Amino acid sequence: MTDLRMAAPALAAWVTALACTQVREVPAWASLTLGGLAVVLLTIAPRARAVRTLSSLAVCLAIGAASAAGLSASSLQRSPAVLEDAANSSRVVDLTAVVTGRPHNLDGPGDRVVVDVTVTAAGASSMPSTAAGVSGLSAPAVLFIGGTADLRVGETLGLTARVENGRDGDRQAFVLADAGGTVSRTAPAAVDDLAGGLRAGFVTFSSELPGDGGRLLPGLAVGDTALVDEALSDRMTEASLSHLTAVSGANCALVVGAVLGLLALCGASRRLRVGGSLLALAGFVVLVTPEPSVVRAATMAAIVLVSHGLGRRSLGAPVLCLAVVVCLLVDPWLAREFGFALSVAATAGLLFLAGPLATLLSRFVPRVLAAAIALPLAAQLACQPIIVLLDPSVPVWGVPANMLAAPAAPVVTILGMISCLLLPTLPGLGAVIGTLAWVPSQWVAAVAAATDAAPLARLPGAPGVPGMLAAVGALVLVSVAVGSASARVRRFSASVLIVAFCGYLAVLGGSRIGELVSRPGDWTVAMCDVGQGDAVLVRSGGAVALVDTGPDADALDACLADLGIGHIDLLVLTHFDADHVGGITAVIGRTTQVLHQTPQEKSERAVITTLADGGALVAETAAGDAGDLGGVAWRVLWPPPQPTPYTGNDGSVVIEFGGTIDAILLGDLGADSGLALLAEGTVGSGYAIVKMAHHGSADQYGPLYSRIGARLALVSSGADNDYGHPTASALALLTRDGTAVARSDRSGTTLVATREDELVTWSSGPADGGLRATG
Structure with a gap:
């Protein structure tokens, strides 16, 4: 019989820790209240019939009281006034901090890293004199710092940094960004x-x-x-x-x-x-x-x-x-910590589920093979309710x-x-x-x-809470099916599990077949759902162009595989922000030609070098460049030839495709560069499709969209992104001119086909799923 007497105290410790770490400062009365209740229960337990229940509850309350007391006592070191004041007033502070985690390189130009530290002393000339030289602190923080990729755990840093408050519930009470200047470094202790x-x-x-x-x-x-x-x-x-x-x-x-x-x-x-x-x-x-x-x-x-x-x-x-x-x-x-939760869940799966699974499987396969299958299967089943919160999918070959x-x-x-x-x-x-x-x-x-x-x-699989509940249900059914003492209960649980699994496969297969049947096979433009970024495909005469790769190679690779795209004839990198080039590994080795904005930084040149090493023909592009894609002409409208003051977003490559496609893609142009592009006089009017600039940010030039006069606008942005894209003002520019809108944050991947004088769109998401015609 499995001894579960410690399960309730463990759960109490977890719940209390979750609650107490959610607030920035735990009040002292919380631990006193929990401790007082524990004493009361221990006093009355010997005289009550439910001695074990009351004693167990008293232990749970005592553990909660200890957890709350520890957090309350550490509040002053964790969130000292000198750092709180600096965060609230955006002041620069002189800090002493000990490195507690390994540094992680940040994407983008410069040798910048993010690393966990513990602030042990703080003070600054810009702070009141009474606050200077405060030591004996133990404030956890995350530090963004440049030029120190070789930081070691246990190393002590002396630096000047700007301080911001961390989010409630985060382990790190503060976020630090080095403000420049000299960074002193003291070697770790001998053991570290x-x-x-x-x-x-x-x-x-x-x-x-x-x-x-x-x-x-x-x-x-x-x-x-x-x-x-x-x-x-x-x-x-x-x-x-x-x-x-x-x-x-x-x-x-x-x-x-x-x-x-x-x-x-x-x-x-x-x-x-x-x-x-x-x-x-x-x-x-x-x-x-x-x-x-x-x-x-x-x-x-x-x-x-x-x-x-x-x-x-x-x-x-x-x-x-x-x-x-x-x-x-x-x-x-x-x-x-998801890592801690997964570790506990995997261990629990091995303790409680691996043995019964191995016993069941040994009826059909040799015992050694049964054990080899049972161990990873038990761990996978136990961890799946947690994993589904991070990745709502089911690993087939795990x-x-x-x-x-x-x-x-x-x-x-x-x-x-x-x-x-x-x-x-x-x-x-x-x-x-x-x-x-x-x-x-x-x-x-x-x-x-x-x-x-x-x-x-x-x-x-289903994302969020529904997916977690489904995974928990499957775990319970498997546990009962292999561990129940009643043969009838085992058979019933196994039957329910089989029916549920067959129903899942039927729904999955039916929805996939329905999707393949409903979407247009003659699409010419596709906006891939790659999150907060751009990846737009243009297809003509068997040739394919891809404009930007989005932020994530997996998302782009999934879109290309779903649409049956194995090779990219023309890759256009409008500019080098991570949300436009982060997914290039998905197309390395299967791209013929690359057009790109002039690189400014070492990291940008590295992107081009990687593509060239993969066999692509790479070239900088500017207004006036033109070519052919499967019988459809394309032309670059922006940026101006070098030298030009327009770089980054404002120097985004703007490309148009003629003929039956009739589309213009605006990269991440801002209002100023949009005005300059319109002033060049190269932008036509009455386009069928426009890819809206900068994911629908507020930085748009309205007359440019009036000139374009597109029937359909593609707006590529991530669901629930932190930027608020697409903005209401950007969408208003489109609706004012009668332009229909397809948004990847709501509609997922969108395919566009041209049939006679109509645009037929299909979207994978629930907001605009199915076919829709735009005159």
Whole structure:
């Protein structure tokens, strides 16, 4: 019988942590009230019949009181007045901050990174003299800083920064942006410095190994993902192997198990085995840095080791629940970490569901294979209600991918750890062992690549709360079907699950067939739904042009695959903002010609170089350039030839397509450049289609749209974007001239076909789904 007595306290700790971290300052009366109620219940419990229930409730209240008390006591250090005043008045502050996380490079020009820090001292000449020199702080913050990509965990920074308040509920109480000037740097403490040096050396060694295996190796072994690029990360995610991209909780068990086994072979006593294992566990956590899953697993491992040292039996479920309580009391913000929630859910799935699933599957396949299937399937089912909040889809090949990759992961971890520790002192032996670790690492990468390329990698699911409830329902039905003591209940649950699954497939297949039948096969212009960005396709005579790639390669690749586009004859990059070029990896190696705005920054030139290395013919373009796309003429109307003051948005490439397409695409032109374009006299009138500038921002030049006089406007913007695009004023410009509007934020992907004198549009989203004719 599973012992679930600790489940209620664990849930109480989680709920209390969620509630208390939502507010910026926890009032003292909250902990006093919860503590008082706990004392009252403990007093009356012995005299009541429901002793266990009241005692359990008292424990839950006591845990809540402890969590609230800890947060209330830390409020002054977490949100000190000197930083609150600076944030509210937008003042610059002199800060001392300790780096607590690894830096992440930011997209765009310049060597800028974002990193988590803890502010330990603050003061500034612009602040009142009484506020200067405040120390002893412990204020968590996120820092945006330039020129320091080599920051190490534990390093102390002295800098001048502008301060803003963080969002309620965020772990980081403040957002800091360095205000320029000199940044002083003090090396980390000896332990952190040693760990950082070991990680850096192993990353350097791994960077010289070939293929994705070399890029994955530091993450699998020591938790450093510096070499994992976006494309590799996306492949691992699509294959449901993202938990292997960096160190997960399973690595703690591997390290502890290896040390325990080694000490046992050496004949060490129980206390020595436990002490050595705890020391190795602490060193491992320092080396890989305390990520949420590692914290949870390390806490569980420490509880098990202490129980073993005391000669007491430790059970999985109570240990997991106790680990959750301890972790959330020490760090309540873990309650808001998806990584922590996924780690707990996966462990619970393995504890409660893997055994019954393996027993059921062993009726049909050998026991070893049944266990190999049950482990990843149990973890996937338990995590799916959480995963669906991040990605509303169902991974079809996730379980097979994990079955293939799982045996390689522990080998990579053990060999990689040994290599990392040996490289500084025995570089030759460390390199040999590291190279051996590369072999299973490359296997994991190959599994991810094959899974990502497999057909039907993911099936769509319901987003948000409906999707989460559906996943919870499926988890409950599976749990009952494999774990109930009643054969009748098991059969009923299995039947409901099968019917629900068949219904899902029927709805999915029916909607897909209906979509394929209803959408126009003769479309000439398509606006892909790529979120807050642009990606517009133009098709004529078997040739395809793509104007911008949107911000995300996966979104663009999905649109191209859905429309059956395998090759791009002409790629136009209107300008180099991330929402227009972020998805270029989707078209590298399958593009013939590229036209682009004149690059201004090193990062912009790198985009062009990447396309050229993929075999594309690249060229800067300007007004007057022209060509042919499958029998339809195209012409560039903007920007003016070099030299020109128009760059960035205002220098966006504006291109028109003639003939049966009759469209003009305006990039991200603003009002000033729109006026200048109209003054050039090259813009025609009575276009069929216009792609509205800058996702429908307020910065538009109305007379330009009056001159264009389009029948249909395509407005590409992301749903619920932070910019408020498209704005009411921009839409008013279109409706004033009688222009119909198709918006990707409401209608999804939109296809446009020209039939005689009508434009026929089809949209994938619910707002304007189906065919619609525009005269």
